[in-house]
Amino acid sequence: MEAALAELDLERKVRLLTGSGFWRTAAEPAIGLREMVLCDGPAGVRGERFDEREPSASLPCPTALAASWDEDLVERVGTLLAGEARRKGVDVVLGPTVNLQRSPYAGRHFECYSEDPLLSGRIGAALVRGVQSGGVAATVKHYTANDSETERYSVDVRMSERALHEVHLAAFEEIVRAGGVWALMAAYNSVDGVTMTESPLLDTPLRTEWGFDGLVVSDWFATRSTEGAGRAGLDLAMPGPGPDQPWGAALVAAVRDGRVPERAVDDKVRHLLLLASRVGALDGVRPTPPAPAPAPEPAALLREAAAAGIVLLRDTGTALPLDPGRVRRVAVLGPNADTPRIQGGGSATVIPPYTIGPLAGLRAALGPEVRVEHAVGARIRHRLPAVTEAEVRDPGSGARGLRVRFLGPDGTVLHEELRGGGRLLWLDDPIVAQAVAIEAAGVLEVGEDGPHRIGVAGVGRFRLAADDVVVVDEDLVTDDPLGGILTPPERWAELDLKAGQEVELRLRHEFALERPGTGFVLGVDPPAAHENEDLAHAVAVAADAEVAIVVVGSTEESDSEGRDRIHLSLPGRQDELIRRVAEVNPNTVVVLNSGSPVLLPWRSEVAAILVGWFPGQEFGAALADVLLGRVEPGGRLPVTWPAYEDDPAVLTTTPIAGRLDYTEGIHIGHRGWARAGATPAYPFGHGLGWTTWTHVGVETLPSGPDFVARVTVRNTGDRPGRHLIQAYLSRPDSTVERPVSWLASYTHATADPDTETTVDLHIPSRAFQHWEPGKGPQTEPGTYTLHIGTSSTNLPLTTPLTVPTPSLTTTPTQPAP
Known part of the structure; x- marks a missing residue:
């Protein structure tokens, strides 16, 4: 890699630091570097095309995976993600998302694992290990405090130094240390007044304390500046290229002028080349692992x-x-x-x-x-539902679906295809780069009497007609750079239709040539009457x-x-x-x-x-x-x-x-x-099964700087079962502010009916630490109480744990693997 780096002049090095398209990095054939494909992957690998003709396995959402509290299972799910990525030509999966579920109002709540940093970190690390065992990079995101969507591009999150390190960075740290993640995504938001793509947190603690050696990629369109981001720990600005990207020639000039040191650019390229070597994108370097694990059969898993x-x-x-x-x-x-x-x-x-x-x-x-x-x-x-393949047919052939045509500047048809439904998206598609408009047509077969909403959602110019009635004829705009994809503006009209009636829908969409792609939803909502x-x-x-x-x-x-x-x-x-x-x-x-x-x-x-x-x-x-x-x-x-x-x-x-x-x-x-002191509907950790359990007893044993809690439980029901044992710590007489209790560990026990079983719970020394500004993680010696039970509010077993005063020669404790 050092030899490859030495062959590159400044312009070629900088070119590698911005994407070559919406999903791809730039190639450099002179050093044997091919493009790498990055793609969304928290609950399935989409690939570069959002197309029903190239489907993807749809996994349980991350919250559902975390609800299993089963790291072995989640690691196997990670191998499935890796197989999906390889099948779709994807080198880097943009997941897992380990932001905390701080509030149930958060729109992206389902994409995160848990409200607890320990559970989030352990489940996230398991998924990373599974993905990367298949020779595909995982990308932990969104670093950090990107826990809600309101004003997500610009919000400035403020919190104490202790809350930042002890809570919001903890899951990322676990995934770096125990998961060995190869990539990390810098978030849109700011923390304490600094946008995350320029944040000093990308260096300390990420690299200097945790030992992260991977690539830091921006969230899409999150790179804000040439100099600030150039000097910071950001390595790759995505997507690109385009008029809004602040690197490229501007970064070359900043290096030439001494505003950004060239060694910062070299370090960024090193991180990119290391990622490329790991996923097999760099000639002459054997990928890690050299023989990817085979993907499991999707349906059963x-x-x-x-x-x-x-x-x-x-x-x-x-x-x-x-x-x-x-x-x-x-x-x-x-x-x-x-x-x-x-x-x-x-x-x-x-x-x-x-x-x-x-x-x-x-x-x-x-x-x-x-x-x-x-x-x-x-x-x-809610929003207008996309028309389905079962509801429309091609006006010409009568086949199920929509007829879609791409038109050039002179009105000629560049390409046409039959699509399965009304939710359509094209990103980095060559045909979109040549076209100026898209036409979609389909005959709607009405299923019931009553007023139907018929309309379109998207960004750009739209004209939609239902038979002879013009439903939409206007420009739809948004100031959100991803709004046309995620939550585009919509327009519709209500038409009174009869069951069995056939209505021909014709849509024309004109879009800007400089856009990286386009898309829309052609929708029909049946009567609510x-x-x-x-x-x-x-x-x-x-x-x-x-x-x-x-x-x-x-x-x-x-x-x-x-x-x-x-x-x-x-x-x-x-x-x-x-x-x-x-x-x-x-x-x-x-x-x-x-x-x-x-x-x-x-x-x-x-x-x-x-x-x-x-x-x-x-x-x-x-x-x-x-x-x-x-x-x-x-x-x-x-x-x-x-x-x-x-x-x-x-x-x-x-x-x-x-x-x-x-x-x-x-x-x-x-x-x-x-x-x-509030009582929720159902507490953290709660869940029932088809049998019942009692907690018989617990004893604790020291294990180096850690502890082992040996817990005995009995299956008191008439069916075999599996039981989640949760361990929490408390210290009400602490000299520092602490939670009433906090999750310290968990494990599963299995037993036949009317049978006892004993399992060991590892309580890491990290569980006793708190963050002290200016000093970092500290351990307060003394007596803690260990609580064992089935949820954060049902903890029938308790036992004291005494943490000794560390000697002067004691090595500072690190997070348990």
């Missing part, structure tokens, strides 16, 4: 992972598990029962090859002997069933990158649906298909509640496995679920005058709930 993250919040024992030999009529209700939300919105979105919904999964599992009836009950109406009839029908179906399973949730739009949530309630009339069904059927089971916590005002009125999160493409099969008792509901909450919006521990995501103060300090998540 995705089904296992989805089930492992499902959390059983409540169970009265009257409805579950379902017994196909005894139950004969099951109602499957709700807006997400047939068409679930398998993923959140934004850069985590992929197009899966298929989706198994709860209705299909239960029908397959229960078999023909059980009558399964379905009713929507309540519709969710039948809501009362829908609700009454669902209640009637529930009354006639032995068990009613109601699948409700949020949407890809309400849980999405680009904006925070405005409330925590289930959208539409879903709460009313649950209450009305529970009134007529005592065996009502609610399945929450949401990526983030929602309010559950009816939680004491139903027989059971499960959280399925955004569970990926195998949702229905995994849910059926759990509901029928074939597998345990493996999940435990990685985040506290509030009871009310105005609970004192529910934190805001709204900046004031561009500044967001983290006044909670180190008291985030379950720590904040304990400090406030």
Whole structure:
């Protein structure tokens, strides 16, 4: 690599530090460096094209993975991500996201693991190990305090030095030290007045203290300056090239003028070349690892992972598990029962090859002997839903889908293709670079009577006609550089249509030539006028069933990158649906298909509640496995679920005058709930299974600077089971401010019915440390209390742990691997 670096002049070195396109780095054939492809990957690897003809495996969202608390499983999921990346020609996966779930209002909550830094770090490190075992780089993001979406490009996050190091940097540190991550993404926001692409935190503690030797890449369009970012620890500015990129010739000039030292440029190139060597993009250097691990078969692993993250919040024992030999009529209700939300919105979105919904999964599992009836009950109406392949056909050939044509400056057709639906996106596509307009046409087959919303969402000039009616004819604009992709403006008109009617939709979209790509949503929303009839029908179906399973949730739009949530309630009339069904059927089971916590005002009125999160493409099969008792509901909450919006521990995501103060300090998540003395709906760590457990006893043993807690538990139920044992520390008489308690470790135990088992919990010395400004991590000697239990509020076992005063020759402790 040093020889390769020596061959490059300044201009060629600087050229390598900006992307060659939206997803690609620049190549340098003279030194054997090819382009590297970077792509979004928190819950599936999209690849360079967002195209239903090149689908991607849709994984459970990161919160669902963290709900498993199972690092071995998550590492195997990482190998699946690596296989998907290799299949799609991707060298660098842009994930995991380990920002903390500071507030349930955060729009990107589902894309993060947990409110707790320990759990986030351990789960994130496991995913990184799995991805990189396949010869693909993982990218931990977004460094740091990028915990909400409101004013995300410019917000200045302020917090104490202790909260920054002890809480918000802790998961990143674990993933660098224990995960050995090869890349890190610098966030959009500022911390303490400095934008993260120029932050000194990119050097200290990242490189100087943690030993990170990988590449630092900007979030897309996050590089703000030539000199500030050039002197800082940022290595690669993405995307590029383009008029808004501050490097290139400007950085060359800054080096020539002495405003940026050339050694800073050399270090950046070294980090890029090291990444290239690791993923096999640099000739003459064997990649790491030389023989990538084979990817597992997707369907079985995705089904296992989805089930492992499902959390059983409540169970009265009257409805579950379902017994196909005894139950004969099951109602499957709700807006997400047939068409679930398998993923959140934004850069985590992929197009899966298929989706198994709860209705299909239960029908397959229960078999023909059980009558399964379905009713929507309540519709969710937010943004305009894209027209589907089943709803439209090509006006010319009659084939299912939309006919899309790309037009050149003189109006000639450069290319045309048949597309499967109305959500279309092109980034770095050569045909878009040549075209000036796109036309899409399809014949809509109307399914029901009533007023339909027909329209378009996107950025640019749009003209949409439905038969002879012009629905949209205007320029749609946004000042958000990614707004045209994530949450574009939309326009629509309402047309009264009849079931069986055919309407020809014709859309023309004109776009700017200098854009890296374009896209739009051609959407049709069916009537909302039948809501009362829908609700009454669902209640009637529930009354006639032995068990009613109601699948409700949020949407890809309400849980999405680009904006925070405005409330925590289930959208539409879903709460009313649950209450009305529970009134007529005592065996009502609610399945929450949401990526983030929602309010559950009816939680004491139903027989059971499960959280399925955004569970990926195998949702229905995994849910059926759990509901029928074939597998345990493996999940435990990685985040506290509030009871009310105005609970004192529910934190805001709204900046004031561009500044967001983290006044909670180190008291985030379950720590904040304990400090406030507030009772949530369900606490951090909570979850039930198909058997019951008691905690018999605990003894502790020193293990170097660490401790081992030997915990004995008994399976008191009549089924074999798997149990999550959680360990927390407290020290109420501490001389420094501390949380009421904090998570120190966790592990799983398995046992047959009426059987005891003993497992060892590793309590690292790091768990006793606090951050002291000017000194770094410090350990206060003395007696701590170790608490063992099933959640942050249910800790039946306690034992003292005494941390000795360190001798003068003691080596400072480091985070446990």
